[in-house]
Amino acid sequence: MDILLSIAIVVAVFAVIYILYCQGFAVLRRTAAIIFVFRHGKNADRATLDSCTGWVKHVGRFRESKTYEFFFDAQLSKGNVEVILLDRKKQQLMKLNPQSIICKIELDARNRYYLCWEFKDATGKCELRW
Secondary structure: OHHHHHHHHHHHHHHHHHHHHHOOOOEEEEEEOOEEEEEEOOOEEEEEEEEEEEEEEEEEOOOOOEEEEEEEEEEEEEEEEEEEEEOOOOOEEEEEEOOEOEEEEEEOOOOOEEEEEEEEEEEEEEEEEO
């Protein structure tokens, strides 16, 4: 009986995490860094890092169907950062990096989108605003 209760608790915890992730409240990440601070907001994501390599992924919550303009501001002393927007089928819709900092794209509030940050030995600060 204790084993069944333990399994039920684990399943319930994973279900709650999955629901939070689908609603855009939870963030998945796999990073190795000396310093890593990531803040996910309504109209912007911000990261402060030191020697960071890895990725962060979360559901983009776009409540209005309209053309969004994305601005990527990377103040890096070394390394590279890319931000990729994927649709629900994981097809790439946009890629921003320090060389390509602005993109306009039409998004539908009924669809689910994923914002994926990729860090390669990056040090500095970066922000994505929409």
